[in-house]
Amino acid sequence: MTAGATRSARSPVRRWVPWVAMAVVIVAVLSVATFTTRSAPTAQDRVNTISTTIKCPVCAGESVAVSNAPASLEIRKEIAEQVQQGQTDEQIRAYYAARYGEAILLTPSAEGINALVWILPVVALALALAGLAIAFRRWSLTEDSSATDADRALVASALAGGSGPPADPESPVDDDHGEGSSR
Amino acid sequence: MNVALGRAGVTLGLAAALLGAVTVAYGLLRRRPDLVRLSRVYAALVLLGGVVAFIAMERALITRDFTVKFVADNGSTKTPALYNVATLWGALEGSIILWATILGGYLMAVVVKFRRRLTDPLVGWALVTMLLVATFFFFLMAGPANPFRTFSPPPGFDGPGPNPLLQNHPLMAFHPPMLYLGYVGFTVPFAFAIAALVTGRVGEGWLLATRRWTLIAWGFLTVGIILGAWWSYEVLGWGGYWAWDPVENASFMPWLTGTAYLHSVLVQERRGMLRVWNISLLCATFSLTILGTFITRSGVLESVHAFTESSIGPALLIFFSIVVLATVVLIGWRGDRLRSPGRIDSPLSREGAFLANNVLFGAFAFVILIGTVFPLIVEALTSDRISVGVPYFNRMTMPIGLALLFLMAIAPVLPWRKASGELLRHRLLWPAWIGVGAMVLGVLLGARGLAPVIAFGLGGFAGGSAGRQLVLAARRQGWRGLVGRANGGMIVHLGVVIIAVAFAASSSCVRQAEFTLQVGQSASFSGHTLTFEGVTTREESAKTVQQALVRIDGTGPWGPSLNRFANGGQTIGTPSVRSTFTDDVALSIIDIKGSDAPTLTLRVTVQPLILWLWIGGGVMALGTLLAVFPGRRRNPLDPVSAPTVAAAPPRTPEPSAP
Numbered sequence: 001m002t003a004g005a006t007r008s009a010r011s012p013v014r015r016w017v018p019w020v021a022m023a024v025v026i027v028a029v030l031s032v033a034t035f036t037t038r039s040a041p042t043a044q045d046r047v048n049t050i051s052t053t054i055k056c057p058v059c060a061g062e063s064v065a066v067s068n069a070p071a072s073l074e075i076r077k078e079i080a081e082q083v084q085q086g087q088t089d090e091q092i093r094a095y096y097a098a099r100y101g102e103a104i105l106l107t108p109s110a111e112g113i114n115a116l117v118w119i120l121p122v123v124a125l126a127l128a129l130a131g132l133a134i135a136f137r138r139w140s141l142t143e144d145s146s147a148t149d150a151d152r153a154l155v156a157s158a159l160a161g162g163s164g165p166p167a168d169p170e171s172p173v174d175d176d177h178g179e180g181s182s183r
Numbered sequence: 184m185n186v187a188l189g190r191a192g193v194t195l196g197l198a199a200a201l202l203g204a205v206t207v208a209y210g211l212l213r214r215r216p217d218l219v220r221l222s223r224v225y226a227a228l229v230l231l232g233g234v235v236a237f238i239a240m241e242r243a244l245i246t247r248d249f250t251v252k253f254v255a256d257n258g259s260t261k262t263p264a265l266y267n268v269a270t271l272w273g274a275l276e277g278s279i280i281l282w283a284t285i286l287g288g289y290l291m292a293v294v295v296k297f298r299r300r301l302t303d304p305l306v307g308w309a310l311v312t313m314l315l316v317a318t319f320f321f322f323l324m325a326g327p328a329n330p331f332r333t334f335s336p337p338p339g340f341d342g343p344g345p346n347p348l349l350q351n352h353p354l355m356a357f358h359p360p361m362l363y364l365g366y367v368g369f370t371v372p373f374a375f376a377i378a379a380l381v382t383g384r385v386g387e388g389w390l391l392a393t394r395r396w397t398l399i400a401w402g403f404l405t406v407g408i409i410l411g412a413w414w415s416y417e418v419l420g421w422g423g424y425w426a427w428d429p430v431e432n433a434s435f436m437p438w439l440t441g442t443a444y445l446h447s448v449l450v451q452e453r454r455g456m457l458r459v460w461n462i463s464l465l466c467a468t469f470s471l472t473i474l475g476t477f478i479t480r481s482g483v484l485e486s487v488h489a490f491t492e493s494s495i496g497p498a499l500l501i502f503f504s505i506v507v508l509a510t511v512v513l514i515g516w517r518g519d520r521l522r523s524p525g526r527i528d529s530p531l532s533r534e535g536a537f538l539a540n541n542v543l544f545g546a547f548a549f550v551i552l553i554g555t556v557f558p559l560i561v562e563a564l565t566s567d568r569i570s571v572g573v574p575y576f577n578r579m580t581m582p583i584g585l586a587l588l589f590l591m592a593i594a595p596v597l598p599w600r601k602a603s604g605e606l607l608r609h610r611l612l613w614p615a616w617i618g619v620g621a622m623v624l625g626v627l628l629g630a631r632g633l634a635p636v637i638a639f640g641l642g643g644f645a646g647g648s649a650g651r652q653l654v655l656a657a658r659r660q661g662w663r664g665l666v667g668r669a670n671g672g673m674i675v676h677l678g679v680v681i682i683a684v685a686f687a688a689s690s691s692c693v694r695q696a697e698f699t700l701q702v703g704q705s706a707s708f709s710g711h712t713l714t715f716e717g718v719t720t721r722e723e724s725a726k727t728v729q730q731a732l733v734r735i736d737g738t739g740p741w742g743p744s745l746n747r748f749a750n751g752g753q754t755i756g757t758p759s760v761r762s763t764f765t766d767d768v769a770l771s772i773i774d775i776k777g778s779d780a781p782t783l784t785l786r787v788t789v790q791p792l793i794l795w796l797w798i799g800g801g802v803m804a805l806g807t808l809l810a811v812f813p814g815r816r817r818n819p820l821d822p823v824s825a826p827t828v829a830a831a832p833p834r835t836p837e838p839s840a841p
Binding site: 015018019022025026029030032033034036044045048052053055062063065066067068073076101102103104105106107108113114116117118120121124125128129132135136139142 | 421527530538539561565573615623632773
């Protein structure tokens with residue numbers, strides 16, 4: 001098969017056909033995945049979700065979903081009752097925050113100094129990306145140092161004479177594909 | 184006897200490490216090769232000191248010598264043999280012995296491997312650095328975390344035994360040593376980085392000299408982390424395997440920076456760029472292992488793994504500060520030599536992808552660092568107590584993880600220097616269709632929600648890219664297409680993809696419920712039927728085990744149990760898991776009431792694809808081994824960059840592959 005030859009003969013429009021088809025499939029699949037649900041979350045699912053966000057009051061750094069300490073079992077049971085009574089997730093969380101203090105919630109609030117924990121990583125990432133963009137801009141402005149004839153002569157003499165034999169003529173470079181093979 | 188032997192070992196190790204560092208450094212400064220060559224002797228003595236301390240402690244544990252305080256605190260005549268041996272690393276002081284012994288081993292390995300270059304200043308200064316690190320850890324054993332304190336046991340004394348959670352699964356015998364082999368292993372490349380700065384030989388020599396050492400350390404760390412997740416899944420009984428616990432985070436941060444280093448080092452090898460960045464990444468990796476030890480072992484953060492408070496905290500914090508300060512000062516001092524003239528032509532190139540990789544891994548590590556220490560910062564500033572837990576980490580790391588998967592799909596097919604759109608379209612078409620196939624398959628099998636389905640798609644895409652590279656390499660070189668760094672790396676990528684897909688599936692489709700059953704009753708949950716058949720009770724040396732017999736879909740019986748430990752009166756559940764390639768049913772007992780007609784309260788967790796997490800870990804370990812295996816030998820004079828126009832005609836971007 002001469003994939004290269006047929007490829008170059010194709011018109012630009014034809015080249016994009018598989019990618020457009022792929023985009024259509026992706027959009028279709030993602031909308032199915034987002035807008036159809038298997039079933040509404042059961043009461044038990046809600047209890048599980050809420051309990052992963054509430055810390056076990058007596059153990060070290062575990063959520064009540066994880067811990068099997070008596071206090072956690074009690075809170076899980078209590079959450080199940082609150083869900084049964086029709087309280088929202090936020091109401092239940094607020095209840096525990098009022099009862100045990102803010103530290104019972106494993107998701108820090110986005111208010112005051114606590115907001116930093118959410119903002120700092122985003123700011124850091126943005127700064128890093130901006131730095132990268134500036135670096136690329138500077139690199140694109142600098143002159144590309146191209147090899148001079150003297151450089152080429154040096155390389156040629158090293159390859160020809162030098163201590164090592166010249167590369168095998170069958171494979172002039174060990175990296176045939178420019179893909180950084182087994183080095 | 185054991186105390187004397189152990190203290191002798193610690194003293195020997197401390198003296199040898201300190202004297203060795205001073206002697207070798209003096210020899211290097213005064214150009215006295217005879218002194219520098221003594222590093223062999225000192226390394227052997229440090230290893231000997233560590234091994235003697237290790238043997239003394241194991242001997243004390245095995246013979247239940249309660250005159251050693253560590254044994255009195257953590258040992259017990261009732262502990263089974265395997266866990267008795269593993270108790271050494273089950274508590275702070277003992278784990279420092281393991282750390283120092285492994286460091287001695289690496290020191291000796293470096294001396295043996297570089298035996299012909301011992302007088303080379305690069306190797307000499309690296310050994311000085313390692314000896315100084317060893318000095319610190321032996322100092323910990325001599326002072327703040329002395330494992331050989333004495334104790335006078337009253338007649339008939341028996342220790343409490345190790346934490347019950349730590350004597351509940353054989354993985355405990357393997358997970359910590361693997362993790363420590365990884366942690367300590369990063370000392371070697373770190374020492375060479377420091378040596379490169381000290382000698383001013385900041386070129387690529389030290390990178391090439393340490394690339395296998397880094398890979399091996401990274402491989403051990405990877406295996407250690409995955410074994411830890413497995414242990415947590417098999418032992419803790421909440422149906423999960425990763426809880427963003429501070430100790431897990433402490434092991435994961437150096438893994439992230441180490442992974443970033445493994446990638447960006449390729450840019451330096453090929454283009455001579457990013458010298459400061461690579462040295463910084465290595466030092467970050469090493470100092471994060473120290474910081475992690477500080478965070479988790481000093482008791483500043485509460486964590487299920489944290490050992491009791493001890494005076495080791497300040498020592499670790501000072502050592503951490505010294506490491507960071509020394510690195511910064513050295514980099515500043517060598518600033519002129521570290522500047523490299525190169526440039527990166529296009530963001531759409533292999534090196535551009537490596538830069539993006541580094542930004543993402545850096546952000547990942549930063550999120551985890553912030554999340555882990557943030558409660559401390561807030562408490563220090565406002566004296567409010569807050570918690571940062573699983574929901575935070577999941578939400579913040581998920582986009583980074585997806586971006587990394589995307590990069591894993593694109594980067595392997597990118598050429599160095601500059602890629603054209605045409606080239607990318609050609610090389611990525613099939614991997615992209617594999618990704619689409621994975622998405623469709625996931626949705627057909629019932630996956631819902633944007634994030635998991637995107638994760639499946641990107642996982643398939645990345646797996647397709649890695650597979651493409653492997654197929655091309657195998658076609659070109661036969662079986663050798665599977666070994667060497669680039670090809671082994673692609674196998675590691677496949678392992679990462681397997682883990683990512685399993686993680687996305689298991690965390691998005693987890694179903695959990697509690698049931699209370701009488702003997703003979705059944706319950707059905709999430710497509711599985713559970714039948715409670717009865718309870719057996721047996722006495723073991725350290726505990727009373729109550730085991731419930733439960734059939735899952737008629738298989739089994741599976742036996743989750745409750746262990747009541749004699750010492751300390753703790754009750755620990757041991758879950759029982761039925762694993763298949765499609766899903767796991769994990770059972771853990773919450774309570775058993777009554778003895779004649781027992782009532783069982785059972786927690787059931789059903790999660791898909793869990794088994795693939797461990798399989799993916801195995802694939803990553805295999806890939807690392809293959810990457811360490813020497814690839815095709817390169818003639819040192821072969822051109823490293825793409826040939827210039829004058830030297831060779833421009834090549835077509837791709838051979839016409841059938």
